[in-house]
Amino acid sequence: MNNKNYDMPIDEFRKHGHELIDWIADYFETVEEKPVLAQINPGDVKSKLPANPPQNGEDLKNVFADLDNIIMPGMTHWNHPNFMSYFNSTASFPAILGDFLSSALNTNAMIWKTGPASTELEEVVINWFRQMLQLPEKFFGIIYDLASVSSMHAIAAAREQAKTNFANFDITKLRLYCSEHAHSSIEKSVITLGLPLEAVVKIKCDDQFRMIPSELDEAIRNDIENNYQPFCVVATVGTTSTTSIDPVDRISQISKKYNLWLHVDAAHAGSAAIVPEVRPILSGVEDADTMVVNPHKWLFVPIDLSVLFTSKPEVIKRAFSIVPEYLKTDEESKVINYMDYGIQLGRKFRSLKLWFLIRYFGVQGLQNIIREHLRLGELFADLIDRHSNFERLAPTPLSTICFRTLPNNKMSEDDLNDFNKNLMDEINNSGKLFLSHTKLNGKFAIRLTISGIRTTEKNVLDAWELIQEKFNSLIKN
Ligand SMILES: Cc1ncc(COP(=O)(O)O)c(C=O)c1O
Incomplete structure (x- = not known):
């Protein structure tokens, strides 16, 4: 052993670090083109990875290649503007930098x-x-x-x-x-x-x-x-x-x-x-x-x-x-x-990411983003209310809308539940939008939440178009 430490040489770290920031920026520039919900089967990722660890170190180039080819197709993208299921958790750029730093400082x-x-x-x-x-x-x-x-x-x-x-x-x-x-x-x-x-x-x-x-x-x-x-x-x-x-x-x-x-x-x-x-x-x-x-x-x-x-x-x-x-x-x-x-x-050192976030956007900046989500929530709730084949199943105090479709007035509650589950699966399988569900008073409710930092009015209107398109094609079939 020479007198250098055992870690990756600093120049190599600098090079990969710059490459990684570019990789992350490219990811965000193209995330909207990716399927929001991973379109893979259980076991697909595991089956492509070796079961045993490498005995000798590898060039990180190989790791990045596997990241692109094996890991990324298995990602459900929480950062996608059309991730409108559950309660979204989106990463803003300043907070990502703060998070990155907290790993580096490792306090x-x-x-x-x-x-x-x-x-x-x-x-x-x-x-x-x-x-x-x-x-x-x-x-x-x-x-x-x-x-x-x-x-x-x-x-x-x-x-x-x-x-x-x-x-x-x-x-x-x-x-x-x-x-x-x-x-x-x-x-x-x-x-x-x-x-x-x-x-x-x-x-x-x-x-x-x-x-x-x-x-x-x-x-x-x-x-x-x-x-x-x-x-x-x-x-x-x-x-x-x-x-x-x-x-x-x-x-x-x-x-x-x-x-x-x-x-x-x-x-x-x-x-x-x-x-x-x-x-x-x-x-x-x-x-x-x-x-x-x-x-x-x-x-x-x-x-x-x-x-x-x-x-x-x-x-x-x-x-x-x-x-x-x-x-x-x-x-x-x-x-x-x-x-x-x-x-x-x-x-x-978790507070770093919150510190970066609040200082970058300021309180008013953050208030404005949330205000916009609330406006979009109201807009979507209104679209549901105005369509005779859709109904809201709960009030919308914030920006989460629970709704279902009513294809006709002859279906039993069980059939309606099946129909709405199928509709949600069709939407999610398209890879264009990701919604979740709940049950309210025994009724299958599709849930759409608007809280992602990259979600805009266009995403919400596109979501509405897609929901109607899938609804119409399910009725035809
Ligand atoms: C009201 C409420 N409480 C708690 C949780 C759990 O959150 P966490 O995943 O941070 O534990 C959730 C998750 O969605 C939630 O909706």
């Missing part, structure tokens, strides 16, 4: 000392984000990877609080309340925390898919009478199926009445509240104990970056802080050691 901010800049930038950027959402100053923010993980920590804190609230605390008796439209991550959090799945009590929704507060109150009262231990309520601002918005202010009053932890899941819709006229969707969260918002959903930050806000950071810390000798530091009392606020020790 691990498990404690302040091992990542002072990362720790402090996280504090600053999350404080900016808090202000953008008009949340009170008492809210402390923590970055986790996903909303599922943020909610798990929120519910762990609720369980921690319950230990002091109930003299006869019994984990098998705990009860958590959420609407029947809450995300499955709430149930997963509960089972992860060692509670039985039956601990989750699903509260009925009204005809607009919002939790009914009086049903919540009654369920809690009944459980108390039956010696259960109610400890947490989860309200959803922007449910996964329809983006319905639970009445957080009324739910918050009930949570206070019974001294329950209130967690608000605003994973997707929360980001839209940076637009002042949309802010009322968060009314009542001032009194929440925790709230999760994912900038990686509707704020153009590449996956993953989820923010948990809390007015009770000390309870999360009580639930999670264990400081072994090897992690003790002198400045402990003066700084935030983020390892104290969760199960993970190591932490990536």
Whole structure:
């Protein structure tokens, strides 16, 4: 061995680095020409890759060739402007650069000392984000990877609080309340925390898919009478199926009445509240104990970056802080050691990508993009409403539209469900548009969400054309 280190030579890195940026720019310039949903079969990618690792190093040229020939055809493109399914997560250029940098700097901010800049930038950027959402100053923010993980920590804190609230605390008796439209991550959090799945009590929704507060109150009262231990309520601002918005202010009053932890899941819709006229969707969260918002959903930050806000950071810390000798530091009392606020020790420099994003676009720039998505959502909802063979199956408070087609008035509900599923499959198999679905009151609903940074009015109008074209050809056949 010579005295050089063992890594790739720096000149080679520089060369490949420049090539990679060009590759990424070319990818974005042509992404719209690619099928949005991967048009391959299960196993296609694996079958083209060797099962064993290479014994000797290869030129990265070969890796790039395989990337183009094997990996890319197997990609479903979340960055595609016609990705309108689920809740989109699109990567903006400034945030991609921030993300790239976080891998290069490779800091691990498990404690302040091992990542002072990362720790402090996280504090600053999350404080900016808090202000953008008009949340009170008492809210402390923590970055986790996903909303599922943020909610798990929120519910762990609720369980921690319950230990002091109930003299006869019994984990098998705990009860958590959420609407029947809450995300499955709430149930997963509960089972992860060692509670039985039956601990989750699903509260009925009204005809607009919002939790009914009086049903919540009654369920809690009944459980108390039956010696259960109610400890947490989860309200959803922007449910996964329809983006319905639970009445957080009324739910918050009930949570206070019974001294329950209130967690608000605003994973997707929360980001839209940076637009002042949309802010009322968060009314009542001032009194929440925790709230999760994912900038990686509707704020153009590449996956993953989820923010948990809390007015009770000390309870999360009580639930999670264990400081072994090897992690003790002198400045402990003066700084935030983020390892104290969760199960993970190591932490990536995630705030960089949010910092790059907010500084590049500015708050007003981001508000304008979301405003445009909301306008396009209204436009699409209006197109559905004006067509006699289409119907909307839920209100559209934001930019997610749930609809189905009605080919004629002779079809049974089951046939209608099959027809609409076929229609969605035809659309998705075309590779031109990617939509998802849900079931609402037993009806198969096609879901279209507009939240991608590259999605324009033309994409939405083209989507509408394609949907009608596939509908007409299905009827003919
Ligand atoms: C309301 C809601 N909460 C939580 C999640 C889970 O998000 P993540 O993938 O970040 O865990 C989703 C995902 O779409 C969601 O819609």
